[in-house]
Amino acid sequence: MKKIAVFTSGGDSPGMNACVRAVVRTAIYKGLEVYGIYRGYEGMIEGDIKRMYSHSVSNIVQRGGTILKSARSEEFRTKEGRQKAYEKLQKHGIEGLVAIGGDGTFTGAKLFFEEYGIPTVGCPGTIDNDIYGTDYTIGFDTAVNTALEAIDKIRDTAAAHDRIFFIEVMGRDAGFIAVESGIGGGAEFVMVPETKTDLDSVVNALKNLRKTKTSSVIVVAEGDDEGSAETIMTKIKEKIADSSKEFKVTTLGHIQRGGSPTARDRVLASRCGMAAVEGLIAGEQNCMAGVTNQEVVFTPFGDCIGREKPIVRDHLRLIDILSI
Amino acid sequence: MKKIAVFTSGGDSPGMNACVRAVVRTAIYKGLEVYGIYRGYEGMIEGDIKRMYSHSVSNIVQRGGTILKSARSEEFRTKEGRQKAYEKLQKHGIEGLVAIGGDGTFTGAKLFFEEYGIPTVGCPGTIDNDIYGTDYTIGFDTAVNTALEAIDKIRDTAAAHDRIFFIEVMGRDAGFIAVESGIGGGAEFVMVPETKTDLDSVVNALKNLRKTKTSSVIVVAEGDDEGSAETIMTKIKEKIADSSKEFKVTTLGHIQRGGSPTARDRVLASRCGMAAVEGLIAGEQNCMAGVTNQEVVFTPFGDCIGREKPIVRDHLRLIDILSI
Amino acid sequence: MKKIAVFTSGGDSPGMNACVRAVVRTAIYKGLEVYGIYRGYEGMIEGDIKRMYSHSVSNIVQRGGTILKSARSEEFRTKEGRQKAYEKLQKHGIEGLVAIGGDGTFTGAKLFFEEYGIPTVGCPGTIDNDIYGTDYTIGFDTAVNTALEAIDKIRDTAAAHDRIFFIEVMGRDAGFIAVESGIGGGAEFVMVPETKTDLDSVVNALKNLRKTKTSSVIVVAEGDDEGSAETIMTKIKEKIADSSKEFKVTTLGHIQRGGSPTARDRVLASRCGMAAVEGLIAGEQNCMAGVTNQEVVFTPFGDCIGREKPIVRDHLRLIDILSI
Amino acid sequence: MKKIAVFTSGGDSPGMNACVRAVVRTAIYKGLEVYGIYRGYEGMIEGDIKRMYSHSVSNIVQRGGTILKSARSEEFRTKEGRQKAYEKLQKHGIEGLVAIGGDGTFTGAKLFFEEYGIPTVGCPGTIDNDIYGTDYTIGFDTAVNTALEAIDKIRDTAAAHDRIFFIEVMGRDAGFIAVESGIGGGAEFVMVPETKTDLDSVVNALKNLRKTKTSSVIVVAEGDDEGSAETIMTKIKEKIADSSKEFKVTTLGHIQRGGSPTARDRVLASRCGMAAVEGLIAGEQNCMAGVTNQEVVFTPFGDCIGREKPIVRDHLRLIDILSI
Structure with missing residues (x-):
């Protein structure tokens, strides 16, 4: 693997920039070329793809939002849209993808992988924390x-x-x-x-x-x-x-x-970003890099979006007891 | 003047506690007895009045809301209500009042003063900044x-x-x-x-x-x-x-x-509170203690609520120019 | 078990108040009488112990420091000191203790338990995170x-x-x-x-x-x-x-x-506090209630203070890679 | 006047970026070309000067530090250094300067103006608030x-x-x-x-x-x-x-x-920046644009650095009274 690309998709969440930074710098550290795809799947279809360098991600670890921008793409839901996206990636020689987002992002990534086979690893970027396979999602703590x-x-x-x-x-x-x-x-x-x-x-x-x-x-x-x-x-x-x-x-x-991400979100985002790139290099694909029990874990996209993540039972009890 | 009371009324604003603290401690410093009236005019009518000491206002300078609580009182709008309030103040021997609030608070204070003659000085406590007679109101900056x-x-x-x-x-x-x-x-x-x-x-x-x-x-x-x-x-x-x-x-x-007041609001609140008490002692009444051009100024309640306070013209121009 | 007491000891950490609140309210919820011991072991020796009620811990979940105060006690290191402390607890009929603090607190608690056998459960309150038996300590995140x-x-x-x-x-x-x-x-x-x-x-x-x-x-x-x-x-x-x-x-x-604790610290503190009381009732003693892998775990004091807690290796790698 | 330049000098202060933004956009709004000089007088001597556009100052109003960077320059204290600086400005056709900084910055600006006559207006950018001619300096409130x-x-x-x-x-x-x-x-x-x-x-x-x-x-x-x-x-x-x-x-x-500037600092910085440019166009020179009593005032550099700005006396009394 020589060239990978990273994008953010769906609702933005604080820490997405820290994650993009980790992907870019880990890729460069490991000797890969790395590209940024703007506005998620929409930009993939349109070929809005730019080479990224270490300095491209300077001074963003503390910023909310996402420098790669995000969007929802109707066209990517169509076979034609995904075909266009694939051609744009081919044109740039992209051999691996890091997809930062939530449910919808991973649903798209799974389908795209199944159709075109480009190795893809996800990072859980959503404030809702409703992704199976990671204790917390990036942005939730903020x-x-x-x-x-x-x-x-x-x-x-x-x-x-x-x-x-x-x-x-x-x-x-x-x-x-x-x-x-x-x-x-x-x-x-x-x-x-x-x-x-x-x-x-x-x-x-x-x-x-x-x-x-x-x-x-x-x-x-x-x-x-x-x-x-x-x-x-x-x-x-x-x-x-x-x-x-x-x-x-x-x-x-x-x-x-919005807002500047908390320490917890920046650390989690950095770790997931690094893990996603190292995972791609090691052959991971069609899965998400999350952190469970303090360890990096790769979970198939199918599980991330298909399995329910329950609320900690103690938390519901806490409210009852502490509000007396 | 030997006994004064302080109350907060209308919508709460950050800095009201800092103002109460300043009133209480200045009064004590000057040798007065000081009382807190709870829930504004409502509590005045009900006689919800307690002696306050230096320690009563410890550790509140940084807190939002108001420890004296606030309320809107329909009854105080009636002659009977105000009569009851006056009797409660008489019972406690209150000879002066500090009223912290906005428009409605001062309208009530003016009427009450005109009817019963208890010297009253106001402090501008409202987030809206729409009080004539002070550059800023307490809570606005926060x-x-x-x-x-x-x-x-x-x-x-x-x-x-x-x-x-x-x-x-x-x-x-x-x-x-x-x-x-x-x-x-x-x-x-x-x-x-x-x-x-x-x-x-x-x-x-x-x-x-x-x-x-x-x-x-x-x-x-x-x-x-x-x-x-x-x-x-x-x-x-x-x-x-x-x-x-x-x-x-x-x-x-x-x-x-809500929220912990900013430095500006705490300083303004402290200064107005001190000025209100010193004003009462010096014979001020039926007026508000505000800060204009860095100096304490006493403005008749009638002007505070009757005169318009214009937006700085430059501020409106700034938005036009800076959004290009 | 009918009466328990709670205290904070050692360096204060944000979230200690949230933990005290959880201990007090869980105890009351479970039908126990609960007491607060002021200034840690020092206050235990001096008998500075007060009954606590639900309202005693109102409006403290968001506050830094500790309403029970903290201190270091030289006297508790002596046999005579601990004897006095035991007598004071006996006098109040205290049958169980919740000790909120770090290394030094638990060292004292372990010794005291071994000498006098009063069931004690600890909560990890220290900003340093250097306590084995919990993924994070209360105050660390803040x-x-x-x-x-x-x-x-x-x-x-x-x-x-x-x-x-x-x-x-x-x-x-x-x-x-x-x-x-x-x-x-x-x-x-x-x-x-x-x-x-x-x-x-x-x-x-x-x-x-x-x-x-x-x-x-x-x-x-x-x-x-x-x-x-x-x-x-x-x-x-x-x-x-x-x-x-x-x-x-x-x-x-x-x-x-100092400072208002973060969400993570408040939730952790609340959970540990609740677990400590439920643990005492269930017969836990001479151990700490921590949260590991999202679950409450009781770890013997001996392990908490005796075993090393390593830094996540990935974290050290992250700095090398991300600073390029 | 067709071309002006802006620079920041001395210790940085929060709001300097908001001020730079206001200078750039007001200049463009008024039909001027505007340049940024990097690293204060040091960059002026070295000719580190770049054209600025409206988008050059996008998304900086909320950021601490200064995108133009700052430095102290020994060389500018020499006649030769200032001569070089003048030549660099001449080369770019700069006809007016906005100098954002404090005491040292204005001392240099005054000397430079007296020697070379390039109209210069200052903006008070220092956290210390020790500049005569403005109620507050940019950065003080933060x-x-x-x-x-x-x-x-x-x-x-x-x-x-x-x-x-x-x-x-x-x-x-x-x-x-x-x-x-x-x-x-x-x-x-x-x-x-x-x-x-x-x-x-x-x-x-x-x-x-x-x-x-x-x-x-x-x-x-x-x-x-x-x-x-x-x-x-x-x-x-x-x-x-x-x-x-x-x-x-x-x-x-x-x-x-450091840190994101407060509302007060952003508004003050914006206003001073706009006033500086409008002042230059209107013929102001060798003076600072400050805000006193809510109005823009131009004060000669000589007064800004030569006259003492006293602490509000009430403020010193407040501490005595309120600490009881």
Whole structure:
């Protein structure tokens, strides 16, 4: 293997740049030529591919977003699109790929590998942490801390006004951000897609809590089965006859995707990037480089996207116990 | 004057605690007894009043929210409510008041003073900066920096995806937060209540900008004449035929009220708190202690709430010039 | 078991409060009475012990330091001291202990248990991460992020002036903070106690790096075998004949111990605290509750303090590869 | 005037990039060609001068340091050095200069203007705030907040261990950083070059404070007349016979120069940069563009460097009163 390329795809996440930097520098260190593909699969189809050097990735380890940009590509879902992409890679002599992204990225990479056989190793770049095969995904720790800082701020104002705040965090299919920011932020309740949300029991518990607490924070993952934070607040407000408290909603939104990555995300991103390149050289393909139990592990793309990653059970218990 | 009381009222703002601390310690330093009234006018009516000591305000200078809590009081708007409040103050022998809050707080304080004559000095505690008689209000600097950090984060993801982001910041009647966070965040446009928003010219400018820039950030004060960020985005999306970019909205919401105050807010809060007590002792009443041109100034409540505070004209020009 | 007590001891670390909160609330949740011992073993000897309630630990999950205070106790090293401590615990009817701290804390706890048999479970509270039996210690993640933010800031000024900066981080016996903040901060070199530092090879590498880089950051753990950052800088300055660059030293010092804990530290602290209480109830004693491979694990105190915890080998390789 | 150049010189400060951006974009907006001179006067002598465009300053408003780099130049102090610099500017047809820096920068600019007559306007870029003619300098607000965050963190650990901490902040000739971070951080004492430090009275006050407080924070400006924080701690430790408390020193050092600028610094930097260019066009020369009482003011270089800027007297009183 002499030439490899790296790209970022899907929603951006903090640490993607640290990962790109690790891929580029490890490749150069190992004597490979390395290219950057811009705007994910879209840029692959269009041939938006540039040679990268050590200095191309200087001073990016601390930056959010991705210097390679990201995009969603409809065309790559078509056979014709992938054919074009393959031709562009051939033209540049690319023999291996590092794909940084989440579910959708790996689904595309798997299909592309099966059709054209270019060895591909993925790195788990998504804030949602919903990828099997790695304890944490790149960007998750930063997103949790961003959510947590917001919760800390809102708690100030909740306490000052004796309010009940519903805070919606990201997580369409997974409650990891909600659970960890909820434990960290001392939330009274956390509602996640993985478990059935029982609003009646929340209402009862809220009534009980009020005897000792004058304000409460409820963290809601955007994909909760009872709906958005706004919807849930409205339902609870109706159920709870007492109107003496003010109910408020805040939806954190896109601030959770940005920001300078935390140490944990930079280290994880660097390690996955290095492992992906070393994996490619060692013959790995159609799999993702993750870190489990402090060790690098390569997991087939099929498992990464097909197997469920459960929330740590202790974490759900923690919220119950600590909110008393 | 031997006994004074301090309270916080209206929306909380970062720095209120630093101000309470300054009031309490200056009072003690000057040999006065000092009391805290909880939950603003509501607590005044209910007699929720406690003696405060130097240690009562230890370790709060850095905390958001307000240890005295805040509330809006319907009852204080009635003659009966104010009568009750007066009686409670009489009962405790309170001879002077320090009122920390904004517009509504000072309106109430003015009326109460005119009716009962208890000397009252205000401190400008509101994130909106819309109080005449002080260059800045307590909490404004923190709110701007919170908004700015959010804009910095969103810019990461906007740039990664070539998106146009509409970010709504607080400011129902005033665009100060929008303007300063917009300049600081390098926003392409800022929309504020103080000036007529011309969406057609924004659309034209956006089309021009796109020739050189692939992403843009537009900061919208919640009180803009064209509506909320959501509304404005929808209007612009319709006007701009081109659908090649993704338009996104983020509403920052209540995170702007919380958080540990910045140095500027802590210093301003401390200074206003000290000045309010020294002012009361020196005979000031029915006025607010603010800082203008680096000097403490006492401004009659009537002016604080009645006179308009204009946005610095240079600031509006800066956005036009710097977004090219 | 009906009554337990919790204390913090040794150097404070961010997350200790979150851990105290978890201990107190889990105990109450499980129907136990819970007491706080102030100033570690010193307060145990003096009987500085108070009943704690759910509200005693409200609003502390986000605070650095420790509300129970910490101290080093010479007297507890004596048989008489420990006898007094035992008597004080007896007087309060304490049947179990949760000891939050590091090496020294557990050494004391082990000895005390062996002498008096009061069941004790530890929680790993130290920024250094040098405790066997847990992947991370409480406070480590926050300390690394604090060091990292400082490195990010210093890189700005290093780059502006083409300087070589030596940054000393905490770690008398362990290089964990240095390694993770060094990888995260894109340091050119990291010097740690665990490996022999070869200054000649650093000098050669620096000379090479200069051909492409104009500034460098070198992270030094305070316990490096070649001495402090100041000493190392002086040695390197002498070896490197070229005086065209400015060499600077910054010692981060105590800022690394403080600050609001990160999400990771709050979650870890909460989990260890809950596990310690549940462990005591289930009959665990003379051991520490840590988290390894995402699971709670109880490790005998003897192993925690007696066995070495190695740095992840990949981490040392990362620095070599990524600094090219 | 058709062509101007901008440079940064002396110690770097957060906001310099925002200022460079404002200079470049305002110049382009006004139809001028604009050049960047790298490494201050050193680069001017060497002719390290490059054309700048609007995109040259994209995405830098939030970054610390200076993309134009900075340096101290011995050669510019000689007549020959300045002659060379003039020739390089002539070669590029530069007709006006914007000099971003502090004392030393303006001293050089004044001399250079007097010798060669190239119109020059300065912008106050220094963290020390010791420039007459502007309420605040660019970078000061960020430096104060960085110092304040450090003080907040150290207070956590000071309180946990009942310690007395001496924290040294930057300020060789001026105590502005010490005073504002000291007020904001709730310091018990602040020692600055502008006032005589009386250690005996500090010792007495400390003894008094101990009756109610168990920990204290003392902020020392590096240029205090009694010496460094280390020296002062040693002196006080000797004077205070009581050894029951732990005395600790932390020197914040270079972290105060870096970091993403605060909103206040970005707005000030943007405004000064715009004003400098508009000033040059309007015929200003040999002066600095600052902001006083919210208005842009041009002050002759001679005054900026020759006149003393006093600390706000209220600020010194605040510390006395609020530390009780």
